[in-house]
Amino acid sequence: MRRYYSGPDYRRAQSIAELAVMARRRLPHFAWEYLEGGAEEELTLRRNRQGFAEIALLPQTLVPCSVTQPQRSLFGRALPLPIAIGPTGYNAMLYRDADIHLARAATERGLPFTLSTVSTSSLEQVVAAVPEVNLWFQLYCLRDPKVQEDLLLRASAVGCTTLLLTSDAVLLGNREWDKRNFVRPRQLSLRNKLDVLCHPRWIAQAMWPHGLPNLGNIERYLPPEQRNIEGAAHFIGSQMDTGLDWDALARLRDRWPQTLLLKGVLHPGDAEKAVALGLDGLVVSNHGGRQLDGVPASIDCLPAIAAVTKGKLTLLLDSGVRRGTDILKACALGADAILLGRATLYGVAVGGQAGARHALDLLAQELRLALSLLGTPDLNQLDRRQLCATSSTSFTVS
Numbered sequence: 001m002r003r004y005y006s007g008p009d010y011r012r013a014q015s016i017a018e019l020a021v022m023a024r025r026r027l028p029h030f031a032w033e034y035l036e037g038g039a040e041e042e043l044t045l046r047r048n049r050q051g052f053a054e055i056a057l058l059p060q061t062l063v064p065c066s067v068t069q070p071q072r073s074l075f076g077r078a079l080p081l082p083i084a085i086g087p088t089g090y091n092a093m094l095y096r097d098a099d100i101h102l103a104r105a106a107t108e109r110g111l112p113f114t115l116s117t118v119s120t121s122s123l124e125q126v127v128a129a130v131p132e133v134n135l136w137f138q139l140y141c142l143r144d145p146k147v148q149e150d151l152l153l154r155a156s157a158v159g160c161t162t163l164l165l166t167s168d169a170v171l172l173g174n175r176e177w178d179k180r181n182f183v184r185p186r187q188l189s190l191r192n193k194l195d196v197l198c199h200p201r202w203i204a205q206a207m208w209p210h211g212l213p214n215l216g217n218i219e220r221y222l223p224p225e226q227r228n229i230e231g232a233a234h235f236i237g238s239q240m241d242t243g244l245d246w247d248a249l250a251r252l253r254d255r256w257p258q259t260l261l262l263k264g265v266l267h268p269g270d271a272e273k274a275v276a277l278g279l280d281g282l283v284v285s286n287h288g289g290r291q292l293d294g295v296p297a298s299i300d301c302l303p304a305i306a307a308v309t310k311g312k313l314t315l316l317l318d319s320g321v322r323r324g325t326d327i328l329k330a331c332a333l334g335a336d337a338i339l340l341g342r343a344t345l346y347g348v349a350v351g352g353q354a355g356a357r358h359a360l361d362l363l364a365q366e367l368r369l370a371l372s373l374l375g376t377p378d379l380n381q382l383d384r385r386q387l388c389a390t391s392s393t394s395f396t397v398s
């Protein structure tokens, strides 16, 4: 009997880049651009990859390396790898219940999963589906203090003790593809509607039968007649607090005594302020090149930030991580761990939970191999002496 074509098989992907190719084939154009696109000229998006490429590794030889130790302890919990899945909004546009699939994949591999404020599954749905998840919650500062307080109470109620406040997206970056693809908020252009019809498998796996999903965490704050994705998009747009400042973060610090991180730091002066406020950690991030175009790669900002935060808080990095060697380079330059954005999204878009797990496994295998080949099998022994400055790198080696 002829087998029904079931699309690209994630198991054939040998790298995150190959998973991305498969995701591109599977998704309609507008959803692919949402996942992959950056702001304006995408200078920063490209720099994120270039930044990693320009750091060279300097191996030491004749080091026994059959056992690697890529473990890390983060906020009092031992992790098998220096990885957490970072927050990404509207994931169910890629695959139905994608937040839950990502949470399951992370949990299977003993890693944290971060749920976005603008996720499609709610905090309660994720924890009901994956009770053992190590759940982190990403907060966008909202104008209505009652809504924000309710979100914090809900995060606590489901057992989430790690909160990331994202500070680099109080205004949405200039994403031209978004304006092209949607004629009105969440209303696809005719061209995109026709393109969707060419992707029956995506329709079956993501859209059928309920259409575009709503924002799970936000839905309950909308008036009944606006409980649809258009209403939610409008609500979020009007709720983003453009007045967010260091005083607001200090108040959040008082309000949230558990683990608190600031996500979206590139300037060492901001890292100093984060230390002074007593934050537990920060994420060196340019939002995957989706916000202010033209800022440096996160990896290029890391050394200066690590210099001012060393031993004072936990340092995470995201933006452009696609290889085990990228993780290794980030850790050598002072990161305690990295957050994954698109890497696991490609996986979930192609194969749901198993696809996301495959992305994590590819990175884990690459990281282990790279630690061995570098002659530094223990991740905790890694520092910038295992890196080699090239003509284009800005850090010093020792």
Ligand SMILES: Cc1cc2nc3c(=O)[nH]c(=O)nc-3n(C[C@H](O)[C@H](O)[C@H](O)COP(=O)(O)O)c2cc1C
Pocket: 034, 035, 036, 048, 086, 087, 088, 089, 090, 116, 117, 118, 138, 166, 263, 285, 286, 287, 288, 289, 290, 318, 319, 320, 321, 339, 340, 341, 342, 343
């Ligand atoms: C599709 C998509 C949605 C995102 N949504 C959010 C979000 O809701 N909140 C947030 O703090 N960051 C969000 N980000 C940024 C990610 O958390 C992360 O900073 C970025 O993806 C890292 O870059 P990378 O994808 O190149 O690894 C999003 C990124 C992508 C690609």
